[in-house]
Amino acid sequence: MKKELTLITILLVGISLAGCSSSTQSKNSHPSSTTKVVKSITRKDYDQIKLANITAPTKGGSLLNSIKQSFGSPTSHHKVSLSGTSKKSAIQYSWNQLDKGFNASAVTVEFLDGHAIGKGYVLKHTTNRQYTSVESINSLNPGDSYESVIQKLGEPDSESVTGSGDMAATSALYLTSKKGAAVNLMFTGGQLQSKNQTTTK
Numbered sequence: 001m002k003k004e005l006t007l008i009t010i011l012l013v014g015i016s017l018a019g020c021s022s023s024t025q026s027k028n029s030h031p032s033s034t035t036k037v038v039k040s041i042t043r044k045d046y047d048q049i050k051l052a053n054i055t056a057p058t059k060g061g062s063l064l065n066s067i068k069q070s071f072g073s074p075t076s077h078h079k080v081s082l083s084g085t086s087k088k089s090a091i092q093y094s095w096n097q098l099d100k101g102f103n104a105s106a107v108t109v110e111f112l113d114g115h116a117i118g119k120g121y122v123l124k125h126t127t128n129r130q131y132t133s134v135e136s137i138n139s140l141n142p143g144d145s146y147e148s149v150i151q152k153l154g155e156p157d158s159e160s161v162t163g164s165g166d167m168a169a170t171s172a173l174y175l176t177s178k179k180g181a182a183v184n185l186m187f188t189g190g191q192l193q194s195k196n197q198t199t200t201k
Contacts, residue, residue, distance in 0.1 A: 040099035041071055043155075046107055051164045052115045060164065061115035064093075071095050071107075080110055090117060103155065110162075120160035123173065123200075130154075132174040137183050137195060144192040146170060149185065157182070165189070175200065 052061025068074070074093040081089055090110040098104055103124055110118035132153055140149060149172070150156075156172035163169055170187040180201030186194045 040097055041095055041102065041107055042099040043102045045070065046102070046119065046121060049109060049116055049119050051119060051161060051168070052112075052117050053163045053165070053167050054112065054117050055167075057112040057115045057117050061117060062109075064111045064114045064116075067093075067109055067116065072097065075106070088112065092118075104158070118160070118162040120171075121158060123157035123175070129157075129175065129178070131178065132176055132183075134176050134183075137174060137176070137185075140185070140192060140195065142192055142194075146172070146187050146190045146192070149192060156185075173198070173200075 049067065050060060050062045052059055072095070075096045077091055077093045079089040080092045090112045092108050092110045094106050094108045096106045098107065102121075104121035105124040106122045108120050108122070109116050136153055140152070153174060157175045158173045160171045161168060166189040168187075168189060170190075172185045172187070173182050174185070175182045180199045182198050182200050184196045184198050185192060186196070
């Protein structure tokens with residue numbers, strides 16, 4: 001159990017870093033006859049992506065072809081190493097045609113054996129950004145549910161989720177100042193585990 005949680009945490013951190021970096025343009029990013037092109041992806045579309053666990057990726061999780069049909073052709077894709085597992089690599093696809101009401105510049109989904117095992121969105125840089133107070137974050141306690149944190153702080157500036165159920169690991173980033181200061185909240189199984197100071201610059 002601890003080994004599986006460690007693997008998920010390692011992958012989650014790797015995916016978060018990969019999602020914030022620039023990726024190479026997909027060679028197959030042109031729409032095909034079987035791909036439905038969607039003008040904009042909403043937060044609801046993102047929330048409806050189902051994830052499978054890394055240890056059993058073929059049992060559940062949204063299928064790659066289904067996501068492509070819903071979201072259209074991805075903007076880019078690249079491999080994401082699964083540290084500590086086999087030599088298999090997940091493939092992370094990115095889409096940037098997002099709805100204006102979705103506070104993100106891109107959505108990423110990681111697939112292993114054609115099944116979604118991780119997803120995330122990258123924060124959008126805007127001049128009128130609202131910052132989360134450090135006092136509000138300090139009021140959070142270990143064990144707080146992800147839902148209660150969202151109710152208290154609002155939607156995070158970026159999010160990365162890996163796995164599902166009790167094995168789900170979530171990273172939620174909240175900006176606390178215009179200088180790029182932020183706090184990364186780590187959840188396992190939907191419960192707050194840690195708060196880490198970081199920077200986005």
